[in-house]
Amino acid sequence: MTYPDTYYRRTLADEKVRPPLAGPTECDTVVVGGGLAGLTTALQLARAGQQVVLLEAESIGFGASGRNGGFVSPGFATGSDKIAAMAGAASARELHRLSIEGVDFVRQTIRDLDITAAKPRAGIMGVLRHDGGAELKAHADRLARDFNYPLEYLERDQLRAVLHSERYYQGLRDANAFHIHPLNYLRAVAVEIERLGGRIHEGSVAIEARLDDPQKTIRTAIGEVRARQAVFATGGYTGPLVGRLKRAILPIATYVMLSEEAPDLIAGAVATTDAVGDNRRAGDYYRVVEDGKRLLWGGRITTRAASPAALARELRREMVGTYPRLEALRTELAWSGLMAYARHLMPQIGELQPGAWYLTAFGGHGINTTAIAGKVIAEAILRQSDRYLLFAPFGLAWAGGPVGLAAARLTYWKLQAQDWWRERPR
Template structure:
């Protein structure tokens, strides 16, 4: 199968089903209106429909056409902020509950795949590796903390020799192996969620950009050809929010990340560089992440930019990172290269909020979106049904606005990112 209207990528080229939804053409009323057809919106639509709510989901382009259909496909327990840091900013009880929610988020992805028979090449095993020798102790301590303090025994420390045996390179110094983490085909997972939500009664509309909204007792959203009135409104736009919701936009910074896919690799190469078929991410601030596709291509993500445009030659932009680890792939043809826009927060934790009693926002997954965004949809369904405890846990960690708001956040962020990028390059 080919792109089916998606921007070109390996994922778009290997979609395993064709879904087509109409655009909104008239005024409608519903219980819940969801803006955004990525993991957050699709999961919310599915879980709310299962509870009997009338749901309308509006997507400006195609379902899964944003970062939900273009990302690295990795799911893993934990957050970008450590348990210790969360406990210091809040308390141990909140930190413990958020740790458990991270485990639950991964379990939910697996459950949904099984329950709805979503064919998305799911595989188990995630390995976080030390890119520098100075990161070894940090990884050792992180594994020990999770094993002993958190009582989680499904994470294991690997020394340099063990990492080399799993990845066929001496480039990395240690590893943190998550045996219950996993990886998948992100676009096929998104399409599987959409099909499940549709089958449960959610009304999905594509090519329906929301132009404006009004809050109040019965929120409404305006599109080019119709208005939707609802009892509840969910903003699930993440890096594609733009200026639609200014209050939420101040909490996030959209950034671009890039991926390449090689031609299928020979079995002897695969058996050398990743015999256990793991997903891998390194410890750099601007991380490299990689894994093998179902048809044995190297999928490598690396490099970011903070502009509105992608690099002219994404393949060259990313390939240099891959070759610094696996120079033997120099002769492997790059068949696909693409980018996507994600949203980060200042504290790198997701931003969940009730802007009003009936207006919800979930965004800013900062690279952990496959599991956490899917889980956010479930938590929003719980909150709308009257049990907001788990949703509100994420609000326990204050999320500051970017300095200067949406107008001036860019120069400051770029300066900071360039500083940390320079640190990545120093030994």
């Protein structure tokens, strides 16, 4: 029961180890999964006075929630037009407002709990690797008009003044978005749940779920929890506990690397503390950490977990291709993680059956979406709102199993080819 060796693990502020569940216990709500979705759900329920037990198979933040890029910005992994086609225009607008609320929720939680170890830093830039300023301006205008959400448009010269790369053309800077140390954030939320009376058990793999009775029962190897409500907040590491959840997601691997300390070299390429993401599907995302001493760079996806060292070489090629002046920058550490994707590329949030809830498929959506999912499920359990129903059009569709993984890989290759065609020299 250990974290993978990541930058976040090496800079962890809280080393607390929590004991496995042992023996029978009862509570109001049992939460399975100690990532951002499960912890947010448990936090909101504990704040409302519920007795909560959270079971985590490994350690708090072990999965993608604790080893991602740390971006907190609104929006979803799929485009607004596709969301509107599935849910309707009005619901698509409400969903986007929820994603903005998710950003504010994470920011406010950091303030309320004084999570200085999360190291929040304002500013995220989305950049184009092809000339598309008119389309980008139209997108910014729509967000300002429909959501009163301003973005700063950056022309090529403005962008290249801070990102010294010939690969970039235009960009949008979101001053309201920010980036954080996600694992320290999660660990601080866990501490707050326990302060409020919640119980968290690590190393507690749920091996059986009995959900048909009014009182739900979750069993581990040496323990058992009985509760009126059960929440399943698993992701890319979802096991066979609830078959419908396992069948509804595709586990997709993504990769991150960390550079050596080289502040002067890095500043010569990336002269900003903003996090950066490009417009390609499964494109590059990166940010400076440790006050500019190191560069954290992520990207690439595979349908089978590959060696982080091998994928780091691919990430490095991307980095040097974007910033040739970083060719001498050495990689010190690389890691991978499994994200959960749904076939429709939206989160899956809802009620499995009376008293049994699910939150999954957050791959590519960002920390804000995972957090707001936990909030709306807690609201539903507390009978405060039915906002979770906004996600009803994006249900637990079968992801296709091995065939789905093969299709995802073919789709990724197709998107890579489209990116190449769009970015080709003209």
